[in-house]
Amino acid sequence: MKFSESWLRTFVNPALSSAELSHLLTMAGLEVEELEPVAPAFDQVVVAQVLEVVKHPDADRLKVCQVDIGPMSGSGTPLQIVCGAPNVAPGLKVPCALPGARLPGDFKIKVAKVRGIESSGMLCSAKELGLAEDASGLLELPADAPVGTSLRSYLDLDDQIYTLKLTPNRADCLSLTGIAREVAALTGTPATYPDIRPAPVSTHASRPVVLEASLACPRYCGRVISGVNARAATPEWMRRRLERSGLRSISALVDVTNYVLLELGQPLHAFDNAKLKGSVRARMARAGESLKLLNGQTLTLAEDVLVIADDSQPLALAGIMGGEASSVTLETTEIFLESAFFAPKAIAGRARRYNFSSDSSHRFERGVDFGNTLNALERATALVLEICGGEAGPITEARGELPEHPPVRLRTARVKKVLGLAFSADEIAALLGRLALPFVQEGDDFIVTPPSYRFDMEIEADLIEEVARLHGYDNIPAPAPVGTLAMLPQEETRRPLFRVRQLLADRGFQEVINFAFVQEAWEQDFAANMNPIRLANPIASQLAVMRSSLIGGLVENLSTNLKRKQSRVRLFEQGRCFLRDAGATPVPGYDQPWRLAALAYGPARPEGWGNDGRKVDYFDLKGDLEALLAPARLRFARLDHPALHPGRAARVSLDGRVIGCIGELHPEWVQKYDLPTPPVLFEIDLDAAVQARLPVYAEVSRFQPVIRDLAVVVDQQLALQDLLEGMKAAAKAPIQDLQLFDVYLGKGVPEGKKSLAFRIVMQDTQRTLLEAEIDSALADLTAYLEQNFAAQLRA
Known part of the structure; x- marks a missing residue:
């Protein structure tokens, strides 16, 4: 909403400066987006009248003018001014900058000689005064402009232009009376509104009104005004207010409707009554109907569009824009002036559908005062009669059920x-x-x-x-919030998620955050999920399903980094996955576990002089995973997984529970996703990573340990992990620890067998061990291996 301050102050004039009024409106919810002067600063410019114009003796395009500036001349003698404007003529009233004047752009006016002729001032165009961006000649002033009057005073150029950025709910402030009502309420200053009285009815001319769509148009008023002079000039005060509100002057009849729109907030429209046939009807458009609008656009109307029509054709898009066929012209002598209320739902979105908007639709789709329909028609009638003359007929009104505003x-x-x-x-x-x-x-x-x-x-x-x-947002105190803070208990059996992320970062991994909705192909490739959870309204066509694994996102991140010439990539992500599960809680039918996944690619170590360039492999990432979950002991077993290499993947278990998988990416996906070499990755339940083991005190022995080596020959297919777990379970005091330190295949070891050498540490906290105790412990362990794993001592 754009308007001039001087117009507003004709309704309500609080004792506030322009800036203070701007702040008041903004703090009341009517944000002033821009406050700018009507004209830039200039001084000593007066209304002048050209008395005589003669050709310059030494210049074809220049003229020597005698100019009357009234009392400003002191002696009453006209000023001689050289001017090159094409429209300068005797009798013309124009702005004149006197010697000593300062114009926009810091341009100073002095007495000077122009081609040998003295010039004592300057006749000005609108461009030179900063009132227009372009001008073809001098700014012509009305014939009744008083000579010698300051131009700023005469044209009210010290006025300010307000531009309000209104929220959609404040349609009541899309008019000067609405804003004046707000200012009066905020400041307590009394407001004066236009004195609206019924226009005298001096003719019986009328036109019937029919509501065929009374829900969309519950009230429609109109009247015929005969004998109007469409060529009458719009008064200067009205044209000025319209232009400062962002509307250009078109003709007196159109300007009146626009003026009442801005003044009262009620859109109006004038039809050429001679072009109408029969009754004026508010109805829905019919299939196949078309309408050429005032903006030159021809529309094919949909059946949900409300139109104003006569008995033969549509005349206007109701509440939006009139049609060209029934528009008023300078030849119009009789008009049908309408004022109506259209339901916001019947107007909303219709103009945007046809790729344009109008001041009328902007108001109607937000809500126009249906109690002001008649007043606006009477106000417009009075202005038409005052400016264009004519005789007003009786008001024809049709009413349906108006909106109710319940208490x-x-x-x-x-x-x-x-x-x-x-x-x-x-x-x-x-x-x-x-x-x-x-x-x-x-x-x-x-x-x-x-x-x-x-x-x-x-x-x-x-x-x-x-x-x-009304109380004022500035007057509402903003006390500091008061609350009771309590330290939350920290379970010792769980470690913070931040600590888990920090452990991975310490080992060279960088965290990534990916969308939880992914490509459907990822679910099929990396999780063998042929029935993923689909999104009802995806943000992009390719991101249409919810992820059940984090692997796809990490592979995509790797691909992106490789395209940017990153040769060594370490990534991890923690986040939710989404699976179908009929018995899941708290969302029935869907399980949403937290997962942790990591990916490693490229050299095992950063580039350096001591780096041999070895590529990262399964065992590197296995070490990272074991370090992450330490001191917990993990168990790894062979696994077939859709995302991983068939022979280089393992199931990860903790305390007998499967928590995830680890391995090298499947060769098929390495080729499909255009990766030079396969990365290694793991994915585990996040809950396993945040578990913490409570420390257990163990007495430290003061006696020296006894270390013995034990080498056994076992079947080559026997898993070392099974052997170690069995030995640790069977080991009795004084055995404290045992570790594998050598694997041998070759001469001296039978075909299909392998030699495993273990270092066994024995110690007691109370005394030095006897040789017999040592031999007995080793004998028991050897017997266990022979009985359970068919192991034989290596010779």
Whole structure:
């Protein structure tokens, strides 16, 4: 909404400066997006009249003018000014910059000689005064402009232009009267509104009105005005107000409708009555109908579009724009002037559908005051009769069921709770009274009936907002929040997620965060999931399903890094996955486990002089995983996984529970996703990573340990992990630890066998071990290996 301050102050004139008024409106919810002067600064420019014009003796395009500047000349002698404007002529009234004047751009006017002829001033165009971007000649002023008057005063160039950025709910402020009503309520300054009286009816000419779509158009008023002079000039004051509100002057009849639109917020339209046939009808468009609008656009109308029509054809898009066939022209002598209320839902979105908008649709789709329909018609009629003459006929009106604004209850206690301020009932009553809101008081409660122009008042919170606005947001204190802080218990059996992430970062991994919705191909390739959870409204066509594994995102991250010439990549991600599970909670039918995944690619060590360039492999990542979950002992077993290499993948178990997988990416996916070499990766339940083992005290022996080596020959297919777990379970005191230190295949070892050498540490906390005890422990361990694993001592 754009308007001039001088126009607003004709309605309400508070004792505030332009900047103060701007701040007041902004803090009341009517944001002033821009405040700018009507004209740039200049001085000593007056209204002047050209008395005589003669050709310059030494220049074909210059003329020597005698100019009357009135009392400003002192002696009453006209000024001689050399001018090159093509439209300069005797009798013309134009702006004249006197010697000593300063024009926009810091341009100073001095007495000077132009081609040998003295020039004592300058006749100005609108461009030279900063009033227009372009000008073909001098700015021509009205014939009744008083000579010698300051141009700034005459044209009110010290005015300010306000541009409001209104929220959609404040359609009541899309007019000067609406803004004046707000300013009056905020400042307590009395407001004066246009004196609207019924126009005298001096002709019986009328046209019937029919509502065929009364829900979309519950009220339609119109009247015929005969004998109008469409060529009449729009008054300077009206044209100025329209232009400063962003509307150009077109013709007197059109300007009147635009003026009432800005003044009262009621869109109007004038039809050429001679072009209408039969009744004026508010109806829905019919299939196949078309309409050429005033903007030159020809539309094929849909059946859900409301139109104004006569008995033969559509005349206008209701509440949006008139049609060209029935438009008024300079030859029009009789008009049918309409003023109507259209339901917001019937107008909303229709203009945007046809790729344009209008001031009328902008208002109607937000809600126009249906109680002001007749007043706007009377106001426009009075202006037409004043400017264009003519005779007004009786108003024809058709009415359906107008919107109802049910009363809203406002509780004093609720106001205090929401705003944090204790308003008394009398204070709230005073604030509501300033807004002219009708109410009935019931104890400390108020039953408020929203007026017809307030479509935004529907619930109690809307009224509380009004109380806050009038009281002033600046006056609402902002106390610091008060709360009780308590240290939450930290379980010793769980470590913070941050610690898990830090452990991986310490080992050279970088965290990534990917979308939880992924490509369907990833689910099929990396999880063999042929029935993923689909999104009802994906943000992109390729991101249409929810992930059940983190592997796809990491492979995509690797591919992106390789395209950017990164040769060594270490990535990890923690996040939710989504699986179908009929018995899952808290979302029935869907399990949402937290997972942790990591990927390693490229050289095992960063580039350096001591780096042999070895590529990362399964055992490197296995070491990272074991370090991450230490001191817990993990078990690894052969696994077939859709994302991993068939012979280089393992199931990861912790305390007998499978927690994830680890391995090298499947060769098929290495080729499909264009990776030079296969990365290694793991994916485990995040819950396993955050588990922490409580430390257990063990006495440290003061006696020296006894170390013995034990070499056995076993079947080559026997898993070392099974052997170690069995030996540790069977080992008795004084055995404290045992570790594999050698594997041998070759001469001296039978075909199909392998030699395993273990280092066994024995120690007692109370005494030095006897040789017999040592031999007995070794004999028991050897017997266990022979009985359970068919192991033989190596010779």
